[in-house]
Amino acid sequence: MFHIYCPYCEEHREEEEFHPKGQAHIARPEDPDACSDEAWGDYLFFRDNPRGIHHEMWLHAVGCRKFFNITRHTVSYEILETYKMGEQPTVGAEHLAREEKTAREGKTDSVQVAEGGQQAVGASDAALASVKGAQA
Amino acid sequence: MSQTAAQPNRLAQGGQVDRTQALTFTFNGHSYTGHPGDTLASALLANGVDLVNRSFKYSRPRGIVAAGAEEPNAVVQLGATEATQVPNVRATQQALYDGLVASSTNGWPDVQRDIMRWVGKLGSPFMPPGFYYKTFMAPASMWMTYEKYIRKTAGLGRSPTQPDPDIYDHMHRHCDLLVVGAGPAGLSAALTAARAGARVILCDEQETMGGSLLDTRETLDDRPAAHWLQATLAALAEYDNVTLLPRTTAHGYHDHHFVTLHERRTEHLGDSAPSRAGHRQSRSRLHRVRAGQVVLATGAHERPLVYANNDVPGNLLAGAVSTYIRRYGVVPGRKLVLSTSNDHAYRAALDWQEAGREVAAIVDARTAPEGDLVAQAKAAGIRVITGSAVIEAKGAQRVSSARVAAIDVDAFTVTGKVETLECDTIASSGGYSPVIHLASHTGARPVWSDDIIGFVPTTVAGVTAAGGAHGVYPLGEVLADGVEAGANAVTALGFATTVNDADLPRVAPRHEGPACALFQVPHEKATLRAPKQFVDLQNDVTAAAIEVATLEGFESIEHVKRYTAMGFGTDQGKLGNINGMAVAARCLGQSIPETGTTVFRPNYTPVTFGAVVGRHCRELFDPERYTPMQAWHVAQGAEFEDVGQWKRPWYYPRKRAGGELETMAEAVARECRAVREGVGILDASTLGKIDIQGPDAREFLGRIYTNKWQKLAPGRVRYGLMCGDDGMVMDDGTTSCLAENHFLMTTTTGNAAPVLEWLELWHQTEWPELDVYFTSVTDHWATMTVTGPEARKLLTDMTDIDLDREAFKFMDWREGHVAGVPARVFRISFTGELAFEINVQAHYAMHVWEALFERGKHFDLTPYGTETMHVLRAEKGFIIVGQDTDGSVTPEDLGMHWAIGYDKPFPWIGKRALTRSDTRRENRKQLVGLRPKDPSVVLEEGAQIVFDPNHAIPMPMVGHVTSSYYSPTLESGFALAVVKGGHQRMGESVYLPMADGRIHEADIVGTQFVDPQGERQHV
Amino acid sequence: MSNTVHVYDARADHATVTAESPLAYSFQRSGMPAPGEASGEESRAVIGERAFLGHLILRGGAIVLDEALREVLGIGLPGRPNSLTVDADGQRSVQWLSPDEWLLIVPGDETFGLETRLRAHLGGSHVAIVDVSAGQTLIELSGEAAHEVLMKSTVYDVDPHAFTVGKGVTTLFAKTSVILRRPDESRWELIVRRSFADYVYRWLLDAGAEYGIGVVREDRHESQ
């Protein structure tokens, strides 16, 4: 059960108030008629399914009824940021890679972290990065 | 000390039970007594009941092993009546009450004489490890047979066959800090956080808060620990920012610090929840807690040692022995042998001896134990045998002796001569395992610590383990660890804390010697040939089974677990997991950390379904949505149909002359005729209604609907079709132009919320520049459809609106009054007849509705329900989205080319997809009418259609029936269907093979069965 | 302006037309235990319907709406999300629902006049005003156990220290949604959709049973 910060309500609310709406930043092609069947099919049907950072659109359905975006880690389930419709994420795969590097450099052998299947809200970036490292 | 006669193992003094009151209870049909303060387990032990169950697989006799949630054997069925049966209750966690009735869940047909016993005796060829996989993989068809048998013998308990008389509920809670476990660490963490002003919830699974303080030999501030415990609980109760939840188990740790707690509110009081102040109270309650931070002070579970026949009744955990003596005043035997790898367990022997019973020996695996407790034991004259262990228990229904020998722990061999010690109880301790289950639910993997010889949890941010759960055992350090955990947690949330060491109670210093790592005890015979050495008592997993698993090539501990069933089910590996891993590690020749650990999953202990459901059951299972005319429908005896959450009148059966009610078919036929020949009325208030305002409203409609909206004038109404961007029909309805920048959209009943969300989606994400707002007015307006050739006559004297067919045309709307109430009236028709849809504010719906019936007496105004509505619309070929469409149907498939504005300037939603190759295919399934050759046949909705009934099976299926009814107007069955290339197949015959072998024949016809020219709605 | 939107007084004359509140059927069907009736002791939770109030949804930009509202009603829009402004005599309130949506509640007979005056003040601004008075109703909840009744019903944090006076949110209530607000120390208000009102009422009676919940009858019947 996620605890999600609504950027419009400006507070954390329970997941039950929200509906997930799939991958974020899928723009409708400006000129659909100029799209090939294949391009239109991609827009309609094909979505990413990454292990790691994922930008998702959610709706605060029982609340302010606004759509907004979440950057979520699909392994730890940590929500790294939420932002309004029309805004761009500040956390991306590059961000994670950077953190990973830092974490690897400072990592000692005694630290053991999850190999997967965990959720880690608020988990340290180092832990998250190591998760990412474990899959590489 | 002496004991009472009725309870042979009850001490005359000591413990926290009230000996002045006797409670009578029944176990397996025998009556016993116990006292308030007892658990069922302590009362059974007080009465000398050794045998509480038969084991899961081998059907071996089993007794009580532990004193808490980790109990693997004493899992009982509770309930004095059929309706109050509760399976899966741990006797160690069930408070005793007068009249309690319990029985063994296992041991069919009887725990004393078990027909499965031969299985255990014969060394179990019946269920080797991997039994499930090997035996039940094939044939799959036999699984149902096997399962029934396994369940019966496996003793999983049973559900009641009668309705539960009790109620259960939920409570949503929010806090800064949730502390799980009210032992010394949890109490000090909670107190620290409470002082800082944080909102704290402290829960504890036991009847009484206190954890290890309830049976410790240690003192706090030079007084028994109970004094500090009482003072601390009293102090916590004073804070209004603290919620104390005893008898409450944190059983699941979910995402983002959402923790579910199961509070047993009345299970200590009786079989069924007693009422309080005249009100029902819930038997148990599920607390759904969202915490800012969590401290897991869940303590540690003692590990039993794994030796031969370690499952015979009379084998207990050392700590449990102390608990029963010190907390319940019960000594569970007469003569004790203690087998240990650590100092701490020595207290069991000391407690035993102080209770006046005999200690045969303490057998210590260490060669030179040297702590304070060791010295105390020696001073008390107890024989201490070092460098040795109990390698085997003897006895059938109860331990009769212990075989003791010197062992080499590292070489895993017996090195000395075996000595047999007479005894009836063997207590063992292989050290302690921090209770890491909840931490594990978060996905954080535990790490092995050589210091404590156990796994300690790693935690995600915001979670801290404290005390025993953290691998910290000495009492003084536990208290300090709790304070630190509590302080750190609330500091992280921004609270100011002042931690002062002087706040902590003084603990007498005690020297404890180092423990040794001992899990499985070696036997003279190799593991595979030695008598059974149990690792997981609940699932009957032996050391030999694990060894077999590794020999068969299972190296991952997760695979070993699944192969052997270790840690399965309600047990969740509380006692056995670490020992099992140690055995696997030994067999694989690697260390425990190399072997890894398995993951614990929710729930920590079983949670009754009632608590999961809460009050969301029976009449409160789901919302029932009512229109403002609900009372009238009920009074008229309407039958109701569920449409989404709405209750809609389905049909209104009338009494026939003989006093009997009409059948559904009769009622529907009568209602249909009334509309086609006279006048009927439908409560259409459930239709979704969306108020749309803004200068760009019209542009928006043009983008979201397939058809054109630029020229719709105020006062006019238009039918609209909505597609997804995949070109498939999503919803339909009429939209009225109320004013230049103001529209009222209607949606299908079930799609009101999804359509509003759809409009918002496009407005918020793609076209925020359009100035338009959408507001749901579904519940504000009540809608009543007056329809039939007599509709105009009926309304004429009731309204100030000019109803003349030229002044108020089909697809017009007008504002005025109906029955004195301001109303918008729409000339739209879903029946094909003359129709007026009247919208009034819902407050006045009943007033107008009853006025219509008052006036309607002269016209035999007939209320009709959804079934008649369906027949009438189908006769006209009007589709119902979701019935005649299923998300794979385009407007063209429906033959609704007239509703597609391909030349609109904006590439509206769905347009592009309608020119994809797949949507242009000629053999797409297309909507047609079907007329059965035999007019008495009403085709089955969903029936598959074939062109050639003589084709070999499997016949190519070319479509299916979407709507099918009997038409009283046509005096025939008729249907709508989708058929491949159907629009080009008018007049052809199709066939519908039925399950019973009959094959119906039908003609493909147009979709409009009645008034195909559409003249009647214009009259 | 007036011809671009259909502004329409659909309120009937309550002197000649029988109006039924959203809970009328529920009171008849499920009963109205008077406070203290169920157990003989004082009810620790009390509910009552405030029927026939005027409920207007305002959509638009905060600045223009705030200005118009101050002018016409003397109260402004609440400045923060999830909050509520109440006028001096407690009869009129405006609540934040979303960044461009507010709920205005006024005595029922003021509804149309208010909409008309607001529209006049707003001129050509792009706003929407929608009357939803008959589509929802207001249930008051009070008593020392009021927040416990709510804890059994909603996922939102209703601890009186966390849900302070002046707060108002849209959230879940059992299996439906509710607008929940706290206009003063002693009362909570639940605004529920008409079609769900019966479910909410039955849920409240059930959740409040252990606190001896009572229902007060509204004496200002149809007066507004």
Ligand SMILES: [Zn+2]
């Ligand atoms: Zn929101």
